[in-house]
Amino acid sequence: MTTERKTPIRYGMVGGGAGAFIGAVHRHAAGLDGEYQLVCGAFSRNQDNNQATAAELNIAPERVYADWQQLLAAEAALPAEQRMQLLVVVTPNQLHVPISSAALQAGFAVFCEKPAGVTLQETRELATVLKQSNQLYGLAHTYLGYPMVWQARELVQSGALGQLRKIYVEYPQGWLTDDLESSENKQASWRTDPAQAGASGCMADIGTHAFGMAEFISGQRVTELCAELKSHVPGRRLDDDGAALFRTAEGASGVLMASQICAGEENALKIRLYGEKGSLEWHQMEPNTVILKPHGAPVQLLRAGRGMPGLGQEANRRCRLPSGHPEGYLEAMANLYSDFAAAIRAGEHGQPSGVPGIAAGLRGMAFIETVAASGSSNQKWLAVPDIRDSL
Amino acid sequence: MTTERKTPIRYGMVGGGAGAFIGAVHRHAAGLDGEYQLVCGAFSRNQDNNQATAAELNIAPERVYADWQQLLAAEAALPAEQRMQLLVVVTPNQLHVPISSAALQAGFAVFCEKPAGVTLQETRELATVLKQSNQLYGLAHTYLGYPMVWQARELVQSGALGQLRKIYVEYPQGWLTDDLESSENKQASWRTDPAQAGASGCMADIGTHAFGMAEFISGQRVTELCAELKSHVPGRRLDDDGAALFRTAEGASGVLMASQICAGEENALKIRLYGEKGSLEWHQMEPNTVILKPHGAPVQLLRAGRGMPGLGQEANRRCRLPSGHPEGYLEAMANLYSDFAAAIRAGEHGQPSGVPGIAAGLRGMAFIETVAASGSSNQKWLAVPDIRDSL
Amino acid sequence: MTTERKTPIRYGMVGGGAGAFIGAVHRHAAGLDGEYQLVCGAFSRNQDNNQATAAELNIAPERVYADWQQLLAAEAALPAEQRMQLLVVVTPNQLHVPISSAALQAGFAVFCEKPAGVTLQETRELATVLKQSNQLYGLAHTYLGYPMVWQARELVQSGALGQLRKIYVEYPQGWLTDDLESSENKQASWRTDPAQAGASGCMADIGTHAFGMAEFISGQRVTELCAELKSHVPGRRLDDDGAALFRTAEGASGVLMASQICAGEENALKIRLYGEKGSLEWHQMEPNTVILKPHGAPVQLLRAGRGMPGLGQEANRRCRLPSGHPEGYLEAMANLYSDFAAAIRAGEHGQPSGVPGIAAGLRGMAFIETVAASGSSNQKWLAVPDIRDSL
């Protein structure tokens, strides 16, 4: 055992003032493992909210900034042992690339909410900035922090399912069943506003999670898709629902469904993968189980839990508790934070080990643009841009 | 209480010799409620099998026929109080229309396995024969005999979900994961043989169940679809997997998935319908529950069971047992038989009340032909033929 | 293949007139596999009901009898090839032994509803009659007809769980939550009437199922128990709820819970067995699955279905359908009928192979009497009588 003291990573936050759901999620997750200290922020353009949030979070008054530009300038001017090491970006989508780029250029690691940006083009430019910056960039695909998502990926990689044939991924939510954006619901308003959310509503908000998970677990690359997108709620300006057929480079076919008008659904992300030798499924709302269905043998329930027999190394190290003590969404996000801290401590650059990075961001943008285009196209199949040239 | 004796309906069977799954299903179902007596049959072209099956079933030797043509001729010649009243057709698909037509023309009611035929055109001709025959024709869409399928339909009709927006229906099976047809598996062989099964394998075999259930419960009519079909197993001659986006005349959109290469799946037909005010789902493998998800209120589990509070009349009368005593697939089929018996006793003609009929058959064929065409088309949307002119 | 015709077993019924739940269950079950023909009955002491039931069931008028005494006398006088071969007894409990004894003595096989009688003593006498009669006697412990109950038993016998340590068996129902017997509910009235039901209500009605299943699956013998019984509903004359700690001769300990005042429960019989090497559980309301939990390895879901890999022979032969086509309560009962038919055809006597018999009946009565005594005793442990001397 070593006795060298381990000091927490200093981080700052843009966005996440009182009333914003996702900022608090990031702070809970960063706090869970004791690896981080929040030292500065520009939490809201509303300065009352900004100050109140900062006070609640015990931020030193001189490190509460009016906007992200001031934050970057002031923090960069601080001595290395004081200034923040990581900037967390939890603003509406249209600011993701501008802030991330500036932060990377100012010498900070960045952990950004998804999607990476609002167009594929600006995200390609961000990728270039990242390459030049020698910094770390992570993307908050929270669901990729779940231990059993890693277990699923490992099962596929190990050949337990054989050659994959079919992927079903679905993400039904019901919270946009009503016209919330016409009332004062901030969450609904920006997500259905093309100026803030980009070319797509539902597909950018949650379809991209479904897509990212399909590629992550399968290890395959979607090459073309055929989609229908709809706005079921009258007056809504972006899609609130959609589905796509898709094909992968490796020969599998699949179906992706995402919807925010599935009345009665909570947050029911679910994926199923079928191969020649068996299949598996994982449900976000029961995240501690992978259902493994070997062809011609009984279904098995693989369970999360530190030290569980049969659990792969990647899944196991993402569990804090013995099986039967449920871990959830915040722990999944905390796993991303924990790996990001290790990457900072190890002096990594580019994509932090264990954390989705710019590649996931580019793929997500390629998906969003393609699915949006397909939704308004009469052509059956559209190609999903290959982004490997931007990495 | 009346004391007039109720005598069973006399029925005959074509197909269903030893080794055939579905023939036994029909006989179990017909036996369950004591409404039927099997009096004659042509169970197999193999006369050893035919005779042995008949002996096992206690058929009088003079009413075991070498083929369906002899059966129809001989039974028609019997006195009315002896001859069969109903012919059950459980042969491979390509015989469905020829036998059904001949039986109707010979003056017998017909209960036929699905699909109704192998082309829409021959099924339209069958519809004409039926109209001219003054007889009854039912189609064994077994899943439409489940009480909770009727409950789901009634919930939609009652407006409990509001205007429907989204329909997801899926039917994953795994039994054709391997190349069974190259070994001696009869079930696999005819289903993957275009000469016996028609234009489609998976979609004709099970996709049609999914489609029929979607239209039955929603009460809506699918007008166009966009599909991909695949044969994942090398050498297989018909689709073993597919998915389709679809739209209804009433404004809903949907996704239909059917596959027989979903390794590890049993018979997992499932449907979900989403409306403005809530949603519901039903799973064939847990058939005694409808999951009702009202928008903004707790999920409810509606349960089958004779006399259960809240159960609609149509669902209730299809339950034999109090809740908690599971009824299953054979009981669902038995419900079709029971309603068919009542229709015969009541002197109905055309479609027996409570039993899928020629309209369901025509819709199924319209679906099969359209989905097969879409699978090999580059056009995004294909129209599903409207069959109401054939009724 | 043989071509000798198989003729159905002729059976008669005492009890089971219109309005009686269990009589119809027996008739459905007997009809399911085409092995039986109902030829006579004394369905109700109310002769209008008796005649109407008989007409509905297509019984020849001369074989509808006013009471069971007449039935036995008249049937015994018929030629062997006409008279009934099996008498089904579905009356209230206090008539089980008198009718069964008389029927055995008159030369008929008997299939009786549980419990076998109202006292252990009269059931011992019935056992003596059976021994002298050279006839068959079966007891309708329906739940022991489920394929997966046999699978569970086989897993225990095979040593898959190792030495058993713990048994939990529970049977909560809610239908007696209210004082139904004060209204006109016949089912509730006789079950809560000591003159018709015997020394116990809930324990005789359903506790005995739980007890029988524990002994059947475990293969162990309960030697002592410690119980509390209650009547929660004011004015109720027999227990409507109870629980017992118990010990087996082989060293396991267990808990048995049975209740009919568990508001909101349907018919939730469930058993769990724990051994040194693993455990299993089975739920009557999801009867097609055994949950196998090996120690230190993932949970497995063993599934019913004709031909399912890994299913034992006893379970497999009790399945009619491939997996994923749910079979339920009536099929379980039909399995008892099917095995009873085979036993009759094979000329067995005593206990029909595969069907619970007098031993199960004696054990059930030993349980009922002991648990009722324990419920009103201050002694902690009471011995459960060993009934092997009566066999």
Add this chain to the structure above:
Amino acid sequence: MTTERKTPIRYGMVGGGAGAFIGAVHRHAAGLDGEYQLVCGAFSRNQDNNQATAAELNIAPERVYADWQQLLAAEAALPAEQRMQLLVVVTPNQLHVPISSAALQAGFAVFCEKPAGVTLQETRELATVLKQSNQLYGLAHTYLGYPMVWQARELVQSGALGQLRKIYVEYPQGWLTDDLESSENKQASWRTDPAQAGASGCMADIGTHAFGMAEFISGQRVTELCAELKSHVPGRRLDDDGAALFRTAEGASGVLMASQICAGEENALKIRLYGEKGSLEWHQMEPNTVILKPHGAPVQLLRAGRGMPGLGQEANRRCRLPSGHPEGYLEAMANLYSDFAAAIRAGEHGQPSGVPGIAAGLRGMAFIETVAASGSSNQKWLAVPDIRDSL
């Protein structure tokens, strides 16, 4: 909005060195909401472990103490604005009372792992110390931090179930199926050692959770019980399994089952309560759902989630995330920490609002002593001591 800065509560820890499960749980939970800062500790009697743990946790070297006595003395001597405000006690059971008493007397609030002590007598003395100290004392009954446990309690209090009749509570685990204590498993060793664990193994470790939850949700007081305890593993010195029948002062009866030799089980705490008007159940392994079963109406699934319609205030304020984003065990513990922080800030004394306190501790000890006594007694019913005179 206020702009007064909120500073974290300073806490110290006794126990919880590397290798100890529960210490890390407390630190995760304390970190989750950003309300606490760990400032000192005596983490292990092994000074290498103690120092290494402290370094990993970024504890100032001068506040790492060799034992709890030094910790209390040194911290008490620090200026008020520096010294710890709360001591977390996560040692084996036999130290709970000595450390808690000394800490309270030294002027510190205490949050202690359960059980409160090893005898009821020493816990009564602790209660006296607490009364005299004017300090806060909380007990880490983690499961009472779950939002849906509070929802269950509120449903009972609101009368939704009517008068309670029956309580089933069970807690099967499988981790002591093998003789782990003979190998080097520290968790198993002290829990099966009477000198460290007290009069009971399984009942003290987990039975007390089951008991506490039954009293907490029901709001009723168990007055007598009848138990059997066993050590199934040869050589084990304390019970690893047991069950008890019990009665409450308010007229309900119940069954409590707890076992650590239920091979294949993880941590399956589950409670069911039945009343005249309905019932509810809650499972720790699916903690975000309460299953509500109204008598004569469909089952409802009540779900956790900030702002969920129908959720009570106490449940709602314990949720951080919208429904469908699972929260788990650490969040439950964090809820206790969050309420304890609020109690410290509000200057409360005795039992912190929302946190189990000395009353729960005394009841737990009364249960443990009674159940252990009953396990070795031939008397059927033993009275559970009333502890209200010690409060």
